[in-house]
Amino acid sequence: MGPNVRAGLMDAFREAIRSGRLAPGTRLPSSRVLADDLGLGRNTVVRAYSELINEGWLTGRHGSGTEVAQRSAEQPAVRRAPRPPAAQQPLVHDLRPGWPNLSSFPRDEWVRAVKRTVTTAPFEAFGYADPHGRGELRDAIARYLARARGLRAQADNVVVCSGAAEGLRLVAAVLADAGVRTVAVEEFGLQTQRETLEKAGLDTVPLPVDADGAQLSALDDEPTPGAVLLTPSHQFPLGVALQSDRRAAVVDWARRRGALIIEDDYDGEFRYDRSPVGALQGLDHDRVIYLGTASKSLAPGLRLGWLVVPDQLVEPIVAQKGWAEETAGFVNQLAMTDFVESGAYDRHVRAMRSEYRRRLRQLVDVIGRHAPTAQVTGLAAGLHVVVEQPGRTGAELVRRAIREQLMVEPLDFFRHPGSTSGRDGVAVGFAAPSPSAWSAALDALVRVLR
């Protein structure tokens, strides 16, 4: 279908921009949301956006939205680079899940950490890098994770990555090389992670998720998965924690079957009801591959993540990178080391945790008062909740949200094709808006749910 639908979509945009219905600077819905809203394939929307960007009608950065170009649409300049949006006053209310609060990134502390470390780094730090990552950072991460997340981690088991995304790519390649064919995943999860596994030649089978987290019985179905990808501390996107019997059971399964558990601990630091649930990796560091990231705790733009892997997997993982090819630059690695060692990282996480807790309570309170029919779940941790409303599908909620210039994401976007879950709703983040934008975003959400 692609081309014709895409051409039609592009004409509609050109016309809307020419006519002024879409004013310069207008932020467009993310390709995910629009594709879901219009019932199109996401690639169709993505490519339509790309071509309109190349034609000069739009400016875009696929990570953070697309907007109508800031200039006369009559003679679009051909082929120009995206420019940063006026991010200080966002044109839409951004309640996307998975986005931390960027306005509170500790700029000055980070710059000082860069200065301290780059000024004093040994020459070799500037050279071709150890693909394991800097030794100092692996030490610091191992100590931090043991302290904050209960990991059994030693520096030699830590592999620094350019974000958790690269980490999963390396793990997927190693699993495929080791003969794994099938990986079980939660029935709701990141499409990009399923794509990463499938790109490596691995099939994914969905595990149902209930209030106690992923159901494990399917793990013994034939063909038995060689690994399972879980978000035990805070299921993404449903927000539940894997209950303790199941934590023990999945480790038993892995031992019994000689299988591996991939633990995606993307926001384990942000738990509100009680002290953080320790990482699953603490139960069996020989069976669990731990995936951590600075994307939620600091900023996705740092592109810093870390794997903690069993001894026998360290070298295969590193071999996937190539022996002389680190991917994360040394400046960020050194600065992150300084940040963790100096305690600045802990301070930042604590400060953000209390700010996020405050916002979460407000959100629940406001929805309870103004939209009592809406059910809000997944409150124990993280940067988002799930909102479901009887009589309204997730797609319908997204349509209403777009009218309110509000960005949220439908559960459908995260649904595994094989999922039989009847749940339908939207994932609503509460971290992204700057302090000044937060209450307006909350008001917009209320209008959507009224």
Add this chain to the structure above:
Amino acid sequence: MGPNVRAGLMDAFREAIRSGRLAPGTRLPSSRVLADDLGLGRNTVVRAYSELINEGWLTGRHGSGTEVAQRSAEQPAVRRAPRPPAAQQPLVHDLRPGWPNLSSFPRDEWVRAVKRTVTTAPFEAFGYADPHGRGELRDAIARYLARARGLRAQADNVVVCSGAAEGLRLVAAVLADAGVRTVAVEEFGLQTQRETLEKAGLDTVPLPVDADGAQLSALDDEPTPGAVLLTPSHQFPLGVALQSDRRAAVVDWARRRGALIIEDDYDGEFRYDRSPVGALQGLDHDRVIYLGTASKSLAPGLRLGWLVVPDQLVEPIVAQKGWAEETAGFVNQLAMTDFVESGAYDRHVRAMRSEYRRRLRQLVDVIGRHAPTAQVTGLAAGLHVVVEQPGRTGAELVRRAIREQLMVEPLDFFRHPGSTSGRDGVAVGFAAPSPSAWSAALDALVRVLR
């Protein structure tokens, strides 16, 4: 063979360390050099090193060498992280090709660029990044390459990568998806690049290289390659430039066959005999995929590279990264933008060019006076030369070098398995040593060639 040979090798090392013949801190030859020297597979050496590191006998960073652990070898600590070496006074003379001078990295200017940019960056810079790379950086790179390397480049054709290595990985995947089966490469080149192509499922066929660069006749052999990987400005490692008729011919070939040219311009800025040869991409920006890097001009540790690709390949390349997954952190991207725009990048390249030219002349002069039988070639550009000596093989020169604690690399390491070239010698870099270490390294080289 692996295990037994490896066990023997490991015993030899343990014994040498116990007996003190290998003192703590001693820098060991790179796995490449040692494998060549002992006639072993490189993996055997790499894994022996890794296991000895895990046992605590050695500390290692595969990017920059391995050394005897700095502590009593009697009770090796099990499984510890590599620690940075005392890089200020290198334990060996480092004349490896492909390594720039790290001691001249402009630390203060870089820190200032980080401060300027991180302090003023818009919030969105800290978020999930556009996998194309930052718009500002793509603008700056496009203008710089047009100015300095004669590219026909617009920002939209630039894709920022975590080093040229990631760039080639993305290109290889896109070529394979497009149905390309075979890529022609120069008969001498980086093994890691051949591995990257082969990992993507592409066969490599070697093109003979003579004084005018790669010979192109084999490009019309069956099966016709769908692409060719070249280092036109300064062949790596032989150091010759692709002569102008051949530059035109390879572009004609690509047009005739609907094939693509991958131009690896790793050190095109450093040309000494005359003004830099413009990039091949300037001849046909629809047929050439340009691969650039900051690894030689600034520092490999930045992990910053850039692709300039034909219009129709931009989105496929980016799709390989995944839509919301930049790999290079925003701090380096912003600082690099500032560096290029402010002219600091040009100043640094100019300064290094004259320093490298000075070293090159010294090297040629010293060898001419003290080892007249040695032939030195590849003098027109870059950070290394090729040294051949009648009656001595490259392996023999490497053996002699190791005795002098001198690191150079044999041509054999770069040789394509299918190459029929009779050339044998060593690639000798002249950039890596710090100013204080340079003359001692030169003396060691003379002792090797005497």
